[in-house]
Structure formats: structure tokens, C-alpha cells
Amino acid sequence: MAAAPSIRPLVFLGPPGAGKGTQARSVAERLGVPQISTGDMFRDHAARGTDLGRQAKAVMERGELVSDDIVVGMVAERIARPDCANGFILDGFPRTVPQAERLEALLAQSGRPSVLAVNFNLSYTNLVRRLTGRRTCVLCGEIYNIYFRPPKAEGRCDRDGGELTQRADDREEVIRERLSAYERQTQPLIDFYRQRRALLDVDAEAPPEELTRRLLALLAEEKQSAGSAA
Ligand code: AP5
Helix, strand or coil: CCCCCCCCEEEECCCCCCCCCHHHHHHHHHHCCCCCHHHHHHHHHHCCCHHHHHHHHHHHHHHCCCHHHHHHHHHHHHHHCHHHHCCCEEEECHHHHHHHHHHHHHHCCCCCCCCCCEEECCCCCHHHHHHEEEEEEEECCCCCCCECCCCCCCCEEECCCCCECCCHHHHHHHHHHHHHHHHHHHHHHHHHHHHCCCCEECCCCCCCHHHHHHHHHHHHHHHHHHHHHC
């Protein structure tokens, strides 16, 4: 079988609930590259009761960010694996300027292309509705929404019948903290990537399938213009 063509590492950037995870899963599947969600990695550690999971769980339940050193170490190990050789999608990382600088250094040291960031834009009202309505399959991680993307059978995953649960950090008081952490610590990354001419803006209000189509078209366009500029 022919190897998948390589792509620039992608960073999906945006506030909690903007749809990064939903799009990262479908775009990664279409492009044949792994989706790497730091939030999912921490939730997996927490479910397994590891030391890292215990530390991360407490931080996540307050709506704050896990320390840069812990996150960067975890991502460095993950992107060094062979399945990332042709590209990958980072969902929820980087989230601070120091994380972005360290990612830049890691990619340069390993001779890989620099990242292309995709910024998801959504109104505050829709963010809160998306977060409070989110349900996730305990078996496969598929993401649903009781308002916008309900499962066929209430409380059960369409793919495998797994139970759908609500994330502990999707309670309203934690959501407020997460949005404030985003404004303070993550929003500066928009300028960071804009200054490097490595930012694509998307209107994240569109329905999921439509947004996936637009994203794939934008990425193809970007690849073509980067190719013709080379
Ligand atoms: P993380 O898991 O990354 O959460 P987040 O960034 O807050 O983002 P979410 O997963 O809440 O939202 P999303 O944009 O992926 O939206 P989704 O696709 O699910 O992080 C959790 C915590 O881990 C952090 O608070 C922090 O403590 C820690 N952490 C993680 N990474 C870290 C890092 N790098 N540094 C430090 N700490 C870190 O969609 C939301 C809902 O909307 C779903 O119900 C979905 O079905 C629905 N929906 C999606 N798209 C659409 C659409 N187009 N139309 C209608 N509904 C839609």
C-alpha cells in the first residue's frame, strides 16, 4: 500500500467547546494521520488512576491548565512515535505561548515542518450550549450533543452502543473558569501564529459535516499555495 502523503503538523486552536475535538477526529480520519488530544490523554490517565492522572484530574476539575512541563513532556513522547511520521493533528495543545515555543523547538530539532494553526471562532452563547449539551461515549470517545448532535438512542453511542457520559468539567461553574483560562493563557497564541503567517481562521458556527468539508478544502488550498510558493 502506498504511504499516506505527509502534511504539516496541524494545531486546532480555539475556546473550550468550539468543536476542535469533533473536527480533529473527522479530519484526522480523512487525512490518515493521528489526532492527539492532550485533554483525552489526561482523562485517560485519570481513568487509569496513574499519578499523572490524579494530579491532572484535580487541575481539570478546577478549570485550570496543567503545567507546561508535564504537557510538553507528554506531547514530545507522543509525536516521536512512528505513526506521527507523516503528520498529526494536535487538539488542545499548545495552549500557552511557552508550550508553542517548545513545540516549535521540538519540530525544528527533529527536522520536521513547522505547524499550521487553525483558529475556531464561535460566539460565547453557543460555546456554553455546546459544552453543557456535550456527551461522550465511554468506549470509543465519539462526541455527541443533546441539542445539536443527539444520538439515535438516548444515552447510547450510535457506533458501539457504549454509555454516553458528561465530562466533570462541563458543569457551568467550571466552564466559566475554563473560558477565563482560555482568554488569559491561550488567546495570545492567535497572534503568535498570525505573526508567523501560520494561522487559518474558520467560522465554527457551521454544522459539523459542513465544517469538515470547509476545513479539508482550506487545508488543500493552503498546501497548494505552499507548494507553488516553494
Ligand atoms: P480539553 O479536553 O482539550 O478541552 P477544551 O480545550 O476545553 O476543549 P473541549 O474538549 O471542551 O472542546 P472542543 O473544542 O474539543 O469541542 P468538542 O468538539 O468536544 O482540555 C480539558 C482540560 O485538560 C483543560 O481544561 C486543562 O485542564 C487540561 N489540558 C488539556 N490540554 C492542556 C494543555 N495543552 N495545557 C495545559 N492543560 C491542558 O465539541 C463540543 C460540543 O459541541 C460537543 O457536544 C459537540 O457534539 C458539539 N459540536 C461540535 N461541533 C459542532 C458543530 N459544528 N455544530 C454543533 N455542535 C457541535
